[in-house]
Amino acid sequence: MVVKTFLHCNQEILEWCWASDHEMMHSPYWASCYLIDGLLIDSGAPGGVNDLRNFVRSLGNQKIGACVLTHTHEDHAGGAYMLNYEFSVPIYASEKAIPILKAGYTYPEYRQVAWGKEGVLPVAAELLPNSISSMSGRYTFHVLPIPGHAPDQIALIEKHREWAFVSDGIQVKYKRIFGSSSSIPEDISLIYRSIQEISRFTEKMTNLKIFIPGGKIFGRDLIDHKLQEIWNLRFEVHEFITQGFSVDEIVVKIFGEQDIFDSLTNGKLSKKNLIISLIEWIK
Numbered sequence: 001m002v003v004k005t006f007l008h009c010n011q012e013i014l015e016w017c018w019a020s021d022h023e024m025m026h027s028p029y030w031a032s033c034y035l036i037d038g039l040l041i042d043s044g045a046p047g048g049v050n051d052l053r054n055f056v057r058s059l060g061n062q063k064i065g066a067c068v069l070t071h072t073h074e075d076h077a078g079g080a081y082m083l084n085y086e087f088s089v090p091i092y093a094s095e096k097a098i099p100i101l102k103a104g105y106t107y108p109e110y111r112q113v114a115w116g117k118e119g120v121l122p123v124a125a126e127l128l129p130n131s132i133s134s135m136s137g138r139y140t141f142h143v144l145p146i147p148g149h150a151p152d153q154i155a156l157i158e159k160h161r162e163w164a165f166v167s168d169g170i171q172v173k174y175k176r177i178f179g180s181s182s183s184i185p186e187d188i189s190l191i192y193r194s195i196q197e198i199s200r201f202t203e204k205m206t207n208l209k210i211f212i213p214g215g216k217i218f219g220r221d222l223i224d225h226k227l228q229e230i231w232n233l234r235f236e237v238h239e240f241i242t243q244g245f246s247v248d249e250i251v252v253k254i255f256g257e258q259d260i261f262d263s264l265t266n267g268k269l270s271k272k273n274l275i276i277s278l279i280e281w282i283k
């Protein structure tokens with residue numbers, strides 16, 4: 001496994017990143033946790049639990065007062081059980097996330113390659129209020145529901161510091177999504193509306209910083225670019241449908257031939273799923 005840490009914004013934010021070094025991972029897929037004044041955002045992947053435990057121990061007296069999960073996907077909720085059971089860290093999550101976390105779950109092999117085989121162990125999470133403060137009260141995070149990537153997903157926005165923790169709510173590139181045959185189907189129209197919500201909520205924040213797992217920070221222009229990118233895809237798909245092309249033909253016209261993701265995931269995470277979701281939106 002690979003672990004790296006970043007200090008952002010005058011060391012106010014400590015980002016801890018973990019990635020699998022599985023031989024099939026040609027480039028790292030990062031799971032990130034952010035520690036801000038005793039508040040931990042997300043808990044990493046099941047495969048990273050031992051490393052997360054070492055990270056928490058390395059903090060010494062610097063206590064984690066609470067952990068907020070942005071959504072229930074394994075690369076965000078994987079360490080929640082350990083934090084709660086071993087360090088008595090209370091876990092907070094959205095209403096829709098709580099029953100999923102209570103039950104725990106396993107996930108298919110192609111996701112185990114990236115996030116570990118252990119599964120998400122059951123944990124009793126508490127209901128996340130509309131806003132949550134860091135341990136000393138120095139920061140307050142507004143909770144913004146952003147469904148689309150996951151129905152239970154939220155973003156955390158610190159208005160005064162102009163920070164937006166959107167986890168997977170904004171992807172750096174829209175090329176493929178999980179489809180209806182997977183256990184975590186995505187909906188591109190909801191993703192678009194949620195990015196619009198983030199845009200509306202942060203419109204007065206000229207110095208907005210958007211945190212994306214893996215140490216990436218973007219300005220608010222990311223929001224405009226992603227809205228434009230998705231809208232352009234929708235327009236292109238609409239044009240091709242009007243011209244009578246089939247779904248498979250549209251996939252090739254826009255994104256090119258199948259790649260390793262399509263075959264490795266047996267079509268669960270694919271370009272075709274994105275085209276199908278765009279077509280559903282147009283209907």
Ligand SMILES: [Zn+2]
Nearest residue numbers: 073149150168
């Ligand atoms: Zn996710």
